[in-house]
Amino acid sequence: MKSKIFKNSILYFMAASVLFWGLNVQVFAGSKVAKEKKLVLEWLSQPQVVEKFGKISDTIWSYAELGMQEFKSSKLLADTLEEAGFTVERGAAGMPTCFVASYGSGKPVIGILGEYDALPMLSQKGRVPKQDPVVEGAPGHGCGHNTMCTAAAAAAFAVKEAIDKYNLEGTVKVFGSPAEETLISRPYMVRAGLFDEVDAVIDNHSSSTLGTGYGKGGNAMYSVIFTFKGRTSHGASPWSARSALDAVDIMNVATNFLREHLFYTYRMHYVIIEGGEAPNVVPDKASVWYFVRNSDERVEEMYEKVINCAKAGALATGTELAEVKILSAIHQRNANKGLAELLQQNIEIVGMPEWTEEENAYAKALQKELGKPEKGMPTKTGKLRGPSPVFVGGGSSDVGEVTRVVPTTTVVFPGRVPGGISHHWSAVASNYGSTAWKGLNAGAKVMAATVIDLFKNPKELKKIKEEFDAYEKEHPYKSFLPEDAKPPLDLNKELMEKYLPLMKKYYLENK
Numbered sequence: 001m002k003s004k005i006f007k008n009s010i011l012y013f014m015a016a017s018v019l020f021w022g023l024n025v026q027v028f029a030g031s032k033v034a035k036e037k038k039l040v041l042e043w044l045s046q047p048q049v050v051e052k053f054g055k056i057s058d059t060i061w062s063y064a065e066l067g068m069q070e071f072k073s074s075k076l077l078a079d080t081l082e083e084a085g086f087t088v089e090r091g092a093a094g095m096p097t098c099f100v101a102s103y104g105s106g107k108p109v110i111g112i113l114g115e116y117d118a119l120p121m122l123s124q125k126g127r128v129p130k131q132d133p134v135v136e137g138a139p140g141h142g143c144g145h146n147t148m149c150t151a152a153a154a155a156a157f158a159v160k161e162a163i164d165k166y167n168l169e170g171t172v173k174v175f176g177s178p179a180e181e182t183l184i185s186r187p188y189m190v191r192a193g194l195f196d197e198v199d200a201v202i203d204n205h206s207s208s209t210l211g212t213g214y215g216k217g218g219n220a221m222y223s224v225i226f227t228f229k230g231r232t233s234h235g236a237s238p239w240s241a242r243s244a245l246d247a248v249d250i251m252n253v254a255t256n257f258l259r260e261h262l263f264y265t266y267r268m269h270y271v272i273i274e275g276g277e278a279p280n281v282v283p284d285k286a287s288v289w290y291f292v293r294n295s296d297e298r299v300e301e302m303y304e305k306v307i308n309c310a311k312a313g314a315l316a317t318g319t320e321l322a323e324v325k326i327l328s329a330i331h332q333r334n335a336n337k338g339l340a341e342l343l344q345q346n347i348e349i350v351g352m353p354e355w356t357e358e359e360n361a362y363a364k365a366l367q368k369e370l371g372k373p374e375k376g377m378p379t380k381t382g383k384l385r386g387p388s389p390v391f392v393g394g395g396s397s398d399v400g401e402v403t404r405v406v407p408t409t410t411v412v413f414p415g416r417v418p419g420g421i422s423h424h425w426s427a428v429a430s431n432y433g434s435t436a437w438k439g440l441n442a443g444a445k446v447m448a449a450t451v452i453d454l455f456k457n458p459k460e461l462k463k464i465k466e467e468f469d470a471y472e473k474e475h476p477y478k479s480f481l482p483e484d485a486k487p488p489l490d491l492n493k494e495l496m497e498k499y500l501p502l503m504k505k506y507y508l509e510n511k
């Protein structure tokens with residue numbers, strides 16, 4: 001028995017070494033790499049490390065917890081970091097699922113952002129190339145956030161190895177950030193001062209390439225719920241009643257007419273979240289949730305106009321605009337160019353993961369199902385992207401808020417099959433298993449190598465900070481959040497209470 005274990009471990013060691021050195025040759029081909037950087041890249045290349053963080057990612061994928069309810073996901077990550085010797089602050093910035101994990105000492109302080117929230121209604125089985133939910137209507141990881149704070153943690157682990165071995169001066173911090181899909185946590189994290197002592201921040205996102213970019217992009221945004229109060233009565237004798245739903249309808253008609261006169265960079269969308277229960281009971285309460293998006297310069301003015309539409313709804317229907325509740329308010333993203341250039345150098349050192357035949361076959365099957373070119377997994381890393389020459393508006397991310405208080409840039413890594421659609425079952429299907437493991441590992445390598453660069457090259461960091469300071473001097477930062485705004489801790493609570501037991505039951509039955 002003893003000799004068999006010994007023999008197996010020798011074989012395992014040999015197999016691991018082949019893979020390890022195989023990757024090593026590819027990783028460092030043509031690049032001179034400092035010993036500290038070599039260490040983080042080698043450490044992350046170990047098969048057991050790829051597997052450790054791959055399994056964490058898959059576990060978070062199976063939890064599929066919605067924003068502000070990521071209790072299991074954030075705990076798994078915070079526990080893993082704490083067990084490795086990181087100091088972990090839980091419940092940061094007044095949000096139970098927000099954490100900050102730190103390791104090392106002194107300056108510089110380099111942050112890595114990480115997300116772990118899922119999206120509603122996207123439940124899907126992993127690595128199945130057709131729509132097939134785990135639980136009909138349940139949430140799913142359609143944006144790959146299961147891989148993201150996991151990649152951040154893996155990068156920080158590798159940096160810890162280098163700090164310990166080479167006595168490096170500097171601190172690495174993982175910012176576990178809840179509810180990115182509803183753009184909530186970062187403005188509150190900024191307001192709580194979590195980034196005050198941080199010199200630079202690396203953000204990451206799942207994608208279908210390994211790449212980075214810089215400059216201004218995306219829209220600023222207000223996320224806000226308008227609630228109207230009226231007077232109820234029987235639907236068959238409604239003359240004494242005042243319908244709150246009518247106020248929502250009129251507000252929406254008014255905002256839809258407003259569109260014509262908004263500058264074209266805007267985006268605006270809403271859902272009615274409360275509008276009565278039965279047609280024969282006049283609803284005395286109704287609520288509509290708006291995303292109001294435009295550039296930093298135009299979003300406040302646009303928001304005031306939307307408030308006027310709400311007031312018009314109340315006035316026309318004799319109801320009251322009882323509450324205007326801001327859930328979040330964020331700035332546009334302005335990614336740092338110097339940091340992007342540094343990330344790009346490391347992207348070129350790390351290179352695209354090598355995919356197996358099985359992984360390419362799966363990608364092609366998914367691409368066929370979606371009617372996309374059957375090209376398989378990506379083979380080339382991305383080129384450094386600059387900002388679009390014409391700003392036409394677009395989506396938003398609360399990472400924007402961080403880019404306004406500390407030099408910040410995002411690296412994207414492959415997880416999604418090319419041609420797969422973000423916020424769609426196809427992304428859920430491919431953000432699980434071996435391709436996701438390799439993709440997040442490549443992202444972690446780029447981030448860890450860049451933290452080492454920032455630790456070791458004060459000149460590089462100075463350049464990055466000067467670029468940031470020059471922009472901020474021209475555009476002084478001021479939060480869009482009203483002082484009394486609070487993070488909506490109960491967001492998605494009912495949905496998770498409904499779906500978590502059903503998902504758990506599925507996994508227990510299909511073990």
Ligand SMILES: [Zn+2]
Nearest residue numbers: 143145180205
């Ligand atoms: Zn996302």
